[in-house]
Amino acid sequence: MTEEPGLSDQYRKSSPWPLLIALGLPLSEIGIFLGLYPVAVGGLLLLLGSIAGILRETEYVSSPWPVFAGMSAVLIAAGIGVFFYVGGSVDGGAVTADGLALRGLSIATAGVIGVVGAVVGRSRTRAQPGV
Numbered sequence: 001m002t003e004e005p006g007l008s009d010q011y012r013k014s015s016p017w018p019l020l021i022a023l024g025l026p027l028s029e030i031g032i033f034l035g036l037y038p039v040a041v042g043g044l045l046l047l048l049g050s051i052a053g054i055l056r057e058t059e060y061v062s063s064p065w066p067v068f069a070g071m072s073a074v075l076i077a078a079g080i081g082v083f084f085y086v087g088g089s090v091d092g093g094a095v096t097a098d099g100l101a102l103r104g105l106s107i108a109t110a111g112v113i114g115v116v117g118a119v120v121g122r123s124r125t126r127a128q129p130g131v
């Protein structure tokens with residue numbers, strides 16, 4: 001019998017990313033469809049961060065920050081597109097929107113937070129020795 005059941009000799013550790021992806025996807029969907037904006041933003045950030053993390057763990061990328069920033073930029077574009085497509089408008093700094101347009105803004109907000117977080121995260125990992 002093996003000392004660690006469920007793990008093969010080739011893979012000596014398990015990954016937390018599949019669980020986080022499985023949590024981020026429904027949270028983002030529930031938040032967007034039901035109009036729960038903090039849940040939507042948090043779920044989208046969890047989903048994108050988990051995807052970037054799993055790409056880094058499997059060594060497809062050397063750093064997760066550019067991937068996270070790129071996916072966040074896609075969220076910004078998609079959120080702004082949804083906002084204007086469903087009839088949202090910006091008049092003199094005032095945002096006029098109904099429920100669907102505000103959902104687009106929640107998607108764009110998650111993208112903005114993701115881009116800022118990626119820039120800050122990348123600068124902080126460069127400042128740390130040995131990373």
